[in-house]
Amino acid sequence: MNRFFSSLKLQAADSRMLAGPVLIVMVLAMMVLPLPPFLLDLFFTFNIALSIMILLVAMFTKKPLDFAAFPSVLLFATLLRLSLNVASTRVVLLHGHTGPDAAGQVIEAFGHFLVGGNFAVGIVVFAILVLINFVVITKGAGRIAEVGARFTLDAMPGKQMAIDADLNAGLIAEDDARKRRAEVAQEAEFYGAMDGASKFVRGDAVAGLIIMVVSIVGGLLVGVLQHGLSFGEAGTVYTLLTIGDGLVGQIPALIISTAAGVVVSRVANNQDVGQQMMSQLFSNPMVLYITAAIIGIMGLIPNMPHFAFLSLAGFFAYLGYRIQKKNEALALQGPVQETDATPVDTASKEARWDDVTLVEPFAMEVGYRLISLVDQEQGGELISRIRSLRKQFAQNMGFLPPVVHIRDNLELHPSEYRILLSGVEIGKGQVQPGKWLAIDPGGVEFELTEGEKTTDPTFGLTAYWVTEDMRERAQVMGYTVVDASTVIATHINQLLTRHAAHLLGRQEVQQLLEHIGREEPKLVEDFVPKAVSLTTLHNVLRGLLTEGVSIRDMRTIVEVLTEWGPILNGQTQPGMMINIEELIARVRTALGRAITQQCFGDAVECNVIGLAPQLTQVLTQALTTSGSLEPGLADNLQTETELALQKQTVHNLPAVLVVPPVLRSSLARLFRYGFPQLTVLSNTEIPEERYLKVTSVIGG
Known part of the structure; x- marks a missing residue:
C-alpha cells in the first residue's frame, strides 16, 4: 500500500513537471491549428478565470516572494491571450459571414450585449480599455518594478552585511543566514524579472490594438471581395466580431496588469493588500467624519443628486461612529487587562523574564576605529578569519566552540579591543588598522627605530608597528610581520585554546x-x-x-x-x-599515544625532565598523607623546576616532566599557573615504542 501511494506521489510530481511544456505546446498549437467555436468558448472562459485567479493570489500575498512565479505566470498568460487572438481572428475571417455566433458565444456576447451591438461604441470602449491598460496601469507598474529592482540591487550589500552581523553575533544560525541570503537574492531577481515582464503586458496592449485594426481591414476585404457582402454589411458583421474578440482579450489583460501593479506597489508586512487598505483607510474616525461632512455639504447644493450624496454621507458618519466606539472600547480594555490599579506609564511596568539577557560565553568588543576590520564591505577579514579559527579549533580540540559575539564599545580606546569570557575580560590589546606589526621572535639584532614600539598582545613579545613600505625590510631583518586582523585572530585563537575547558x-x-x-x-x-x-x-x-x-x-x-x-x-x-x-x-x-605525539612529535627518543628518587619519595609521602606541601619544600621545588626548564630551553628540548602516576595530577595543578609551558606526564602515558631520556633532573 505504501508503495502504491509512493508511486501516485511520483506520478503527481511528474505531471506537475510536464505542466509547463504541455502549456507551451497548446499555445503554439492554437496559433497554428484551427479551433472550433466550442473550444474557443472554453479557452476564452479559462483565460478570464485565470486572470481572476492571478489577481486574487496577488491580493492575498503578504510579500512579493510569496508569488515569486508571477513573472513566469505573466509570460504564459500573455502568450495564451495572444494565441487565442490569433485563433479567433482565423475563425472570424473564415466564418464571420455566417452570423454573429461564427466565432463562438463568448465573442458574440462581448460584441453584442456588452456594447449593445453598436460597433462605434465597441471601438470607443476597446480604445479606452487599451489606453487604461497601456498608459496608466502597465506604465506605472513597469516604472515601480524598475525603481524597485534598482533600489533592491543597491540595498543588497547592506542586507548581506546585516545578515553576516546577525550570524556573527549569534542571533541566527547558519541555516537561517543561508535562507535569508537566498531570500535577498530572490527578491532582487524577482524585481528584475518584473521589470522585464511588464514589457510583455505593454507589448500585449499594443499587439491587441494592431490585431483589431488588421482584423477589421481583413474582414472588410474578405466580406466584400470573397463573400459578396456590401461594404456596410461587412463592416457591421466583422467589426462587431473583431470588437468582441478584442474585448474578451483586453479585459483579462487589464485584470492581470492590475495584479502586476498590486504585486510591485505593495509594502511587505504581515498583512495582505485588503487588510492593509481596510486597516489604514478606515482606522481614523476623524477622517470619516470630515469626509461625511464634505459629501453632505455637496449634497445640499441645488440640482445635485441629493439622495446619493446624503445617503453616502450618512454611511460614512455611521462608519466613523462605529470605529470611534470600537477604539474607545479597546482603550478601556487595555489597562484592565494589565492591572486592576490605575493606568501606569510604560516605563514603570513590571520587569519580565524577557528583560533578562544571558551573558555570551565568548565575546569581543572593539573601539570604533576597528569596526573596519569586522566590516566585510570595507574589506575587513577578521570575521572570516574567526570562522576559520573556530573550524580549526573544532578539528584540533574535538568540539565546536561558541560563536564569537562581536560588538562595538565606545567606552574603549578607538584602537583597543578586549575579549570576554562569560562577561569577564580575559585579554585585551591595541592594534592599528592599515599598519603591520613586526614581532621580534627572539634573536633579532637590529631594532626598528622607524617603527612605533609596542608589545605583542598575545605572547608579550617586543614588537613594532610599521608602515607598508617598511614591511619587507622588517621581514629581511628577521621580524615576523602580520597585519592587524592577524594580531587579533591570533590572540583569540590563543585564548580559545587556553580557556577551552570553560567553553x-x-x-x-x-x-x-x-x-x-x-x-x-x-x-x-x-x-x-x-x-x-x-x-x-x-x-x-x-x-x-x-x-x-x-x-x-x-x-x-x-x-x-x-x-x-x-x-x-x-x-x-x-x-x-x-x-x-x-x-x-x-x-x-x-590517550597516551596522542598525548606523546603532541609533546614529542615523531621522535622515538623522548628527552624529558625527571624527579630525583629522594624527591619523588618525599613528594609521594607528603601528597598522599596531608595532600599538600610544606612552604619550604614548595619553594625549593619551584626553584629547581625553573632551573630545569631553563636547561631544556637552552638545548631546545621539550618542557615535559615525567613523574609517577600518583604524583601527576597534583604536580600538574601545582605547576599550571607558575609554569604554563610545562607539561606533566605520568610513566604510564608513554607508549612502549618510545623510550625516555632524562636530560634534566629536579632535586638532583
Missing part, C-alpha cells in the same frame, strides 16, 4: 554525544547515564581540556569510561561522587 558546557557535551550517536550509535547506546552521568562526563572532558589534551578521540574516551565508570562508581560510598581524577588518569593512559 565546553553541558550543552556542548550533549551536542557532542548526539554527534557521536549519529556516527556510531552503538558506541553511545546506554552510555549516559548507565555507565557515567552527564555531569561526570562533563567533568572528565573539562579536566582533559584544562591540561591541553584534545578530546577528538571520543571513541577511546567513551570506551574507557564505559569500562571504568561502573567499576569506580561501585567502589565509592553511597552518596559520594565518583573519583573524577581516577577516571581522567585512566583516560589519559588510553
Whole structure:
C-alpha cells in the first residue's frame, strides 16, 4: 500500500513537471491549428478565470516572494491571450459571414450585449480599455518594478552585511543566514524579472490594438471581395466580431496588469493588500467624519443628486461612529487587562523574564576605529578569519566552540579591543588598522627605530608597528610581520585554546554525544547515564581540556569510561561522587599515544625532565598523607623546576616532566599557573615504542 501511494506521489510530481511544456505546446498549437467555436468558448472562459485567479493570489500575498512565479505566470498568460487572438481572428475571417455566433458565444456576447451591438461604441470602449491598460496601469507598474529592482540591487550589500552581523553575533544560525541570503537574492531577481515582464503586458496592449485594426481591414476585404457582402454589411458583421474578440482579450489583460501593479506597489508586512487598505483607510474616525461632512455639504447644493450624496454621507458618519466606539472600547480594555490599579506609564511596568539577557560565553568588543576590520564591505577579514579559527579549533580540540559575539564599545580606546569570557575580560590589546606589526621572535639584532614600539598582545613579545613600505625590510631583518586582523585572530585563537575547558558546557557535551550517536550509535547506546552521568562526563572532558589534551578521540574516551565508570562508581560510598581524577588518569593512559605525539612529535627518543628518587619519595609521602606541601619544600621545588626548564630551553628540548602516576595530577595543578609551558606526564602515558631520556633532573 505504501508503495502504491509512493508511486501516485511520483506520478503527481511528474505531471506537475510536464505542466509547463504541455502549456507551451497548446499555445503554439492554437496559433497554428484551427479551433472550433466550442473550444474557443472554453479557452476564452479559462483565460478570464485565470486572470481572476492571478489577481486574487496577488491580493492575498503578504510579500512579493510569496508569488515569486508571477513573472513566469505573466509570460504564459500573455502568450495564451495572444494565441487565442490569433485563433479567433482565423475563425472570424473564415466564418464571420455566417452570423454573429461564427466565432463562438463568448465573442458574440462581448460584441453584442456588452456594447449593445453598436460597433462605434465597441471601438470607443476597446480604445479606452487599451489606453487604461497601456498608459496608466502597465506604465506605472513597469516604472515601480524598475525603481524597485534598482533600489533592491543597491540595498543588497547592506542586507548581506546585516545578515553576516546577525550570524556573527549569534542571533541566527547558519541555516537561517543561508535562507535569508537566498531570500535577498530572490527578491532582487524577482524585481528584475518584473521589470522585464511588464514589457510583455505593454507589448500585449499594443499587439491587441494592431490585431483589431488588421482584423477589421481583413474582414472588410474578405466580406466584400470573397463573400459578396456590401461594404456596410461587412463592416457591421466583422467589426462587431473583431470588437468582441478584442474585448474578451483586453479585459483579462487589464485584470492581470492590475495584479502586476498590486504585486510591485505593495509594502511587505504581515498583512495582505485588503487588510492593509481596510486597516489604514478606515482606522481614523476623524477622517470619516470630515469626509461625511464634505459629501453632505455637496449634497445640499441645488440640482445635485441629493439622495446619493446624503445617503453616502450618512454611511460614512455611521462608519466613523462605529470605529470611534470600537477604539474607545479597546482603550478601556487595555489597562484592565494589565492591572486592576490605575493606568501606569510604560516605563514603570513590571520587569519580565524577557528583560533578562544571558551573558555570551565568548565575546569581543572593539573601539570604533576597528569596526573596519569586522566590516566585510570595507574589506575587513577578521570575521572570516574567526570562522576559520573556530573550524580549526573544532578539528584540533574535538568540539565546536561558541560563536564569537562581536560588538562595538565606545567606552574603549578607538584602537583597543578586549575579549570576554562569560562577561569577564580575559585579554585585551591595541592594534592599528592599515599598519603591520613586526614581532621580534627572539634573536633579532637590529631594532626598528622607524617603527612605533609596542608589545605583542598575545605572547608579550617586543614588537613594532610599521608602515607598508617598511614591511619587507622588517621581514629581511628577521621580524615576523602580520597585519592587524592577524594580531587579533591570533590572540583569540590563543585564548580559545587556553580557556577551552570553560567553553565546553553541558550543552556542548550533549551536542557532542548526539554527534557521536549519529556516527556510531552503538558506541553511545546506554552510555549516559548507565555507565557515567552527564555531569561526570562533563567533568572528565573539562579536566582533559584544562591540561591541553584534545578530546577528538571520543571513541577511546567513551570506551574507557564505559569500562571504568561502573567499576569506580561501585567502589565509592553511597552518596559520594565518583573519583573524577581516577577516571581522567585512566583516560589519559588510553590517550597516551596522542598525548606523546603532541609533546614529542615523531621522535622515538623522548628527552624529558625527571624527579630525583629522594624527591619523588618525599613528594609521594607528603601528597598522599596531608595532600599538600610544606612552604619550604614548595619553594625549593619551584626553584629547581625553573632551573630545569631553563636547561631544556637552552638545548631546545621539550618542557615535559615525567613523574609517577600518583604524583601527576597534583604536580600538574601545582605547576599550571607558575609554569604554563610545562607539561606533566605520568610513566604510564608513554607508549612502549618510545623510550625516555632524562636530560634534566629536579632535586638532583
